[in-house]
Amino acid sequence: MSLERFSSSLERAFEEQVFGEHPAELYEPIHYILSLGGKRIRPLLTLLSANLFTKSWETAIEPAMSVEVFHNFTLMHDDIMDQAPLRRGKPTVHHKWDTNRAILSGDVMLVEAYELLSKLEASLLKKAILRFNKVAAEVCEGQQLDMLFAEREEVSKEEYLEMIRLKTSVLVGYSMELGGIVAGASPDACELLYEVGENLGLGFQMTDDILDVYADPKLFGKQVGGDILENKKTWLLLRAMEKSGEDRVRTLLSIEDPDQKILAVRTLFDELNIKAEATSIAEAYFDKAMLGLQALVCPFEVEKEALNTLFLQIRSRQK
Template sequence: MNTLKDLQLLIEKGVTDLSFPLRPIELYEPITYILALGGKRLRPALLLMACDMFGGDARAAVPPALAIEVFHNFTLVHDDIMDNAPLRRGKATVHEKWNPNVAILSGDVMLVEAYKLIMQVDDRILRSVLEIFNNTAVGVCEGQQYDMNFEQQQRVEIADYLEMIRLKTAVLLGGALKIGALIGGASNQDADLLCQFGEQLGIAFQLQDDILDVYGDPDKFGKQVGGDIISNKKTFLLIKALELAADEQAAELQRWLDATSFDPAEKVAAVTAIYDRLEVRKHAERAMHTYTKQAFEALAQVSLTDDRKQYLRDFADGLMVREK
């Protein structure tokens, strides 16, 4: 079996080898640009990993894996427009480097290119793979819409938040694993179990991200600690704090949420102190561990030998052990 690094290198080479027409340059250059910004390529690598686990040819699965990567980057291009984000992986976003109209149209072409790549799977499983890909794509869009809705809502329920991150983040992990398993020759039952593994792990990963945004080491986490607090982003921690806070704590938290002029460091410190008093970190960590456990339970039911499943166990362990 290939190592994760081997599979990531396969994807990286595949991305580099993707070719697009030269004209009109404004349509195709942004696609090459966003794909060249890099990233860990974990989603397409998961597809190859699942294929490899079941004895399939990982190299033959590269086109559908690239479809997952192109689709993921398409969502980033459009999400950045909606978020008015100036940077992506430390570089100017497509709509900033060109303009929003170019970004929208290039993103549209990326979606079409993703379908052209996914269509390269064996005809025997094409209909099943397309159904998974379609359901995954719709789920990601639904998750983004829920996330935008939450920005306008005063209160969000924990259950609704968990469903949002399942759709926006986790279904793409599950879909990639399910497609890879089918390409590798897995049964529908095993493919479904790998999909469950990916979704549960994806939810756990996002919960960990919420925790690290407040409590992580910025030098190791790779993001601005407290960014979610500064922007009033509705994370698990904020939603839980709003649920638990009463009287003076509730009033203080609401004052910070309503403030339009503030010192960012002061706000982060004050809201973090409220989180500490309410022990919301413990609630978030408990939920994270629950979803991680459910992921491993799904993986345990896959009808492969333990040595083959260790592949994904090691991946999950690496994903969930991040620097604090």
């Protein structure tokens, strides 16, 4: 079955979903942030993973939505913490309304994520929810590490990779695992789905970091060079420090003019071959994800096609 079929079912489900009525002030921001679009990669992964094991993949729609609602809850709260004015080109919730609204709507959004997951039948719910709890806590841990690293002098590449694993990849892993859980896949299959998704998530985030420096500004949704302006200790910056010495990098980071700063750091990256190194790390994660998927034993082998298509889209994205 084609990717579009799953996507359109998901969009319809989101359009029809009512999260709560009263007071409208509490629930409005939930509909707002979900309407900003986004690629819906996580819930698609849930549906596509379930579809490897069952013909009734529609039973995975509400759990899939749960993962997307959770992801958007983290965006709503992260945007407060990062003082971000824009999300996908639109005002963030705390800018459009205020911080209190973004805190409280985020809180109820986390509850709504659990509510969607709780539609699962009792025999599946316990496993799904125990894994969700663990992953949700890890995502918070990743965000805390991200904030701590911004203030710390020294961060290792390994610590950075562990941070993005927690902040981004465990949820991508869970999105796939949840599809397996809902479809009654074996514990081994569920674990492999998780690993596939975790590697996909790591490749996704490394690609994100590369695009932040090298994307075509005409295609990219946000400012190219944003991470450089923030002195964000991404794998690329940490690797450049390792290869050229910290002092040289810090000198470039102290350039005041934004365009000159971005250009100087990018020129250093080019000189040190950082993009190619980062790309090969991203590729290694994607390869691991795709090999894992290939190795997965499931009743509907042919349905792996849609997942492979999505993986390739994620792998080759330019924005």
